[in-house]
Amino acid sequence: MKRAKELGFTALETVLAVAILSIVGLVISEVFTRTNRMAENSRQSERAVALGDMVLEQYNAYASQRYDLLPSYNSTKVRPRDFFRSDDDFGYGGLSITTFAEPDLENSLTQVTVKVSWGGGLFPPSVSFTKIYVQRMNGDAL
Amino acid sequence: MLSNRRGITLVEILLFSSISIGLSFWLVPWLSKPSRIQQKMQATLEQQKALRATDIFVNDIKQTLPGQLTFDPAGQSLTLEIAGESPLQVRYIYQASPGPQDGLYRIANGSSTVLLSGLVTSASSAPLFRYDSELRILTLDVLLKMVSGPPLRVVRRVALAN
Numbered sequence: 001m002k003r004a005k006e007l008g009f010t011a012l013e014t015v016l017a018v019a020i021l022s023i024v025g026l027v028i029s030e031v032f033t034r035t036n037r038m039a040e041n042s043r044q045s046e047r048a049v050a051l052g053d054m055v056l057e058q059y060n061a062y063a064s065q066r067y068d069l070l071p072s073y074n075s076t077k078v079r080p081r082d083f084f085r086s087d088d089d090f091g092y093g094g095l096s097i098t099t100f101a102e103p104d105l106e107n108s109l110t111q112v113t114v115k116v117s118w119g120g121g122l123f124p125p126s127v128s129f130t131k132i133y134v135q136r137m138n139g140d141a142l
Numbered sequence: 143m144l145s146n147r148r149g150i151t152l153v154e155i156l157l158f159s160s161i162s163i164g165l166s167f168w169l170v171p172w173l174s175k176p177s178r179i180q181q182k183m184q185a186t187l188e189q190q191k192a193l194r195a196t197d198i199f200v201n202d203i204k205q206t207l208p209g210q211l212t213f214d215p216a217g218q219s220l221t222l223e224i225a226g227e228s229p230l231q232v233r234y235i236y237q238a239s240p241g242p243q244d245g246l247y248r249i250a251n252g253s254s255t256v257l258l259s260g261l262v263t264s265a266s267s268a269p270l271f272r273y274d275s276e277l278r279i280l281t282l283d284v285l286l287k288m289v290s291g292p293p294l295r296v297v298r299r300v301a302l303a304n
Contacts, residue, residue: 032175039182046186050193054299061277061301084299090283091295
């Protein structure tokens with residue numbers, strides 16, 4: 001006896017199709033989310049490197065004129081406008097600057113560490129730089 | 143006994159519409175994600191390019207002979223002398239003419255090189271070059287037009303050598 005033609009989908013086929021589509025959709029959305037996060041991190045890293053360069057130039061100026069006062073410029077998570085004492089953040093809003101100058105009096109040098117971070121959380125992403133200034137005989141820095 | 147029914151009922155239309163609208167609201171942000179990601183990556187590349195283009199400016203400033211840096215009052219150009227076997231005079235000038243000629247030019251040895259083009263900053267707005275006489279720091283501050291998205295601000299600060 002011939003089977004009657006069956007039109008439409010059974011419940012099981014529908015459930016399976018929805019499940020497969022959902023899994024595929026979840027994977028695609030995860031890829032998009034991760035790519036977006038990576039692109040954002042890459043952008044922020046570039047900005048942080050440029051800002052770190054500016055901070056080190058500021059320390060170059062401090063070291064050449066006020067070498068002994070380098071530790072007085074230590075900062076913890078300050079905005080660019082606060083570090084540079086300017087009216088705006090120079091386009092680097094959202095980044096924060098932490099600096100630490102560690103003098104080595106025995107060897108007449110000072111190690112300056114600059115960390116630029118962004119985002120929140122307990123361990124925000126950041127980039128760090130270190131520069132060593134050597135004191136000249138006349139009190140300025142090299 | 144069920145009669146043959148043709149067409150769609152109002153309830154089915156309402157149900158279909160509400161499901162479609164709900165799905166659209168959920169899908170639309172995802173459809174725009176690829177272009178947003180592409181814009182972010184483009185902005186990162188543009189910033190890299192702009193920073194690399196201004197590296198020559200930073201190098202020139204670092205090699206400037208003491209006391210050999212002069213500004214114009216509007217802050218749209220500066221002239222400096224670079225140390226070397228024979229001092230080299232270099233001039234940086236912002237050319238504000240419209241079209242492909244506008245940009246930040248470096249003029250040295252009789253030839254001019256455009257470092258940055260498509261600047262938003264005009265001669266009547268904030269100066270390109272600013273000098274902090276207390277710290278002896280020179281600042282270059284420009285706004286670049288982007289193909290898509292807001293203008294990109296590029297700032298370079300250089301401490302002058304003693």
